[in-house]
Amino acid sequence: MPATTKLPAHAVPGMPRGYRLIGTEKTDGLIRYEAEYTVLPTKCKCGGAVKLFGTRKRIVGDIPRKDAKVEILLNVKRFKCQRSGQTFSQELPEIHTDHGITRRFFLHVGQGCFKRTFQEMAMESGLEDTTVRLIFHRYLKDVEAWVRIPDPLALALFSVKVFRRPATALIDAHALAIVDLVEDTTQNARTRTTDAGLAPRLERAGAAQTVGIGFDARHRELVRALLPKAVVYVDQFFVMAMADDALEQVRRATRKDLSIYLKRKLAHDAETFAKEREHLHEQEVELLEYIFGTYPGLSDAYEAREAFREAYRGKKAAEEAFGLMTAALAGLSGKTKPFFKSLQVALKTFGPEVRAFFEVEAQDFTLARVPELKKLEEWIAAVPERGHVFEAARASLLLPAGMPARSFLSRGASLARLRSNSYKAPEV
Numbered sequence: 001m002p003a004t005t006k007l008p009a010h011a012v013p014g015m016p017r018g019y020r021l022i023g024t025e026k027t028d029g030l031i032r033y034e035a036e037y038t039v040l041p042t043k044c045k046c047g048g049a050v051k052l053f054g055t056r057k058r059i060v061g062d063i064p065r066k067d068a069k070v071e072i073l074l075n076v077k078r079f080k081c082q083r084s085g086q087t088f089s090q091e092l093p094e095i096h097t098d099h100g101i102t103r104r105f106f107l108h109v110g111q112g113c114f115k116r117t118f119q120e121m122a123m124e125s126g127l128e129d130t131t132v133r134l135i136f137h138r139y140l141k142d143v144e145a146w147v148r149i150p151d152p153l154a155l156a157l158f159s160v161k162v163f164r165r166p167a168t169a170l171i172d173a174h175a176l177a178i179v180d181l182v183e184d185t186t187q188n189a190r191t192r193t194t195d196a197g198l199a200p201r202l203e204r205a206g207a208a209q210t211v212g213i214g215f216d217a218r219h220r221e222l223v224r225a226l227l228p229k230a231v232v233y234v235d236q237f238f239v240m241a242m243a244d245d246a247l248e249q250v251r252r253a254t255r256k257d258l259s260i261y262l263k264r265k266l267a268h269d270a271e272t273f274a275k276e277r278e279h280l281h282e283q284e285v286e287l288l289e290y291i292f293g294t295y296p297g298l299s300d301a302y303e304a305r306e307a308f309r310e311a312y313r314g315k316k317a318a319e320e321a322f323g324l325m326t327a328a329l330a331g332l333s334g335k336t337k338p339f340f341k342s343l344q345v346a347l348k349t350f351g352p353e354v355r356a357f358f359e360v361e362a363q364d365f366t367l368a369r370v371p372e373l374k375k376l377e378e379w380i381a382a383v384p385e386r387g388h389v390f391e392a393a394r395a396s397l398l399l400p401a402g403m404p405a406r407s408f409l410s411r412g413a414s415l416a417r418l419r420s421n422s423y424k425a426p427e428v
């Protein structure tokens, strides 16, 4: 029994009332409805009277049912304006005329691409791969048009890899939220869209008064060139990450030659080193004293890292803070020095930007407020998305899951939310 007998004879399943069903044709693997849209224009856009000019047949794809492809053969009426002489077709609501499919099919394919690859989606929908790709990009553009994420006053740039390809997260440093994610096009010739990449994105970030960066020369050059009014600084987060890393390297180098007995004794040294000094309890202080007495190199490294921490405490003047850092590096013993070499080079190369942090009082909006930010890449990767397409990952991060009903204001993807999401058990 054909499925259509259950439906009112005049309706095309799933379409608005105005679509009058003329006939249904079912062949192997294909359902074709012939229909017309009964609401006709009475006037031209210019206000002129219109006259029927003819009918044109048009095939529109709809969501497949089981294994059958669904098509709607539309008799589209054409009109001629009596004033301007222009001809036009009647409006067809719920039809995506650009792609020749129904709007619900358009949404189905667009949303499906978050969970399936383009190939899978093409198989499922009976469309070509390239068509699926085009629909998806159009879908994202449509969703994005409804969402407004304000440009941050305090911008921060954070390098991440998405599907192993380099990208930059644009962060609102006040709100601690990602406001955009852009692929690094200089290393990705595959991306054909000309308006992608960090440079054009920064051009649109003109509201930024300050831009926090890591030790990244390309970021610095781009910001200087494209946001000349903004103050660019190296964020505390990146300086401390390097100082912590140098200490960690010294710790590992020291550990390498220890006996098993000593390794056990020092089992929690890494955590102890990471803690704030004033939060250490008695046992930990004793442990540190023991380690430092035995391994002066490690003591050196720890004190240097502590000096960097001290530089960022309170609101020091730029020169005082920078002086603490350079003095700490100068005071290192010969054996420990090489481990801090890259930090030393970074301070030299980015001296003005490291100082600028204190000048703009970026302590108030530093990324170091989220110490776990090192895991940003993992947090982004934990956002569910299976198509492995950059645009899908970006949309999953920044855009609503479905097509919004009205435009709205978003602050972007909150880092706190991303952090808690990534701790959820993986989907089974």
Ligand SMILES: [Zn+2]
Residues within 6 Å of the ligand: 044, 045, 046, 047, 048, 081, 082, 083, 084, 085, 086
């Ligand atoms: Zn007209």
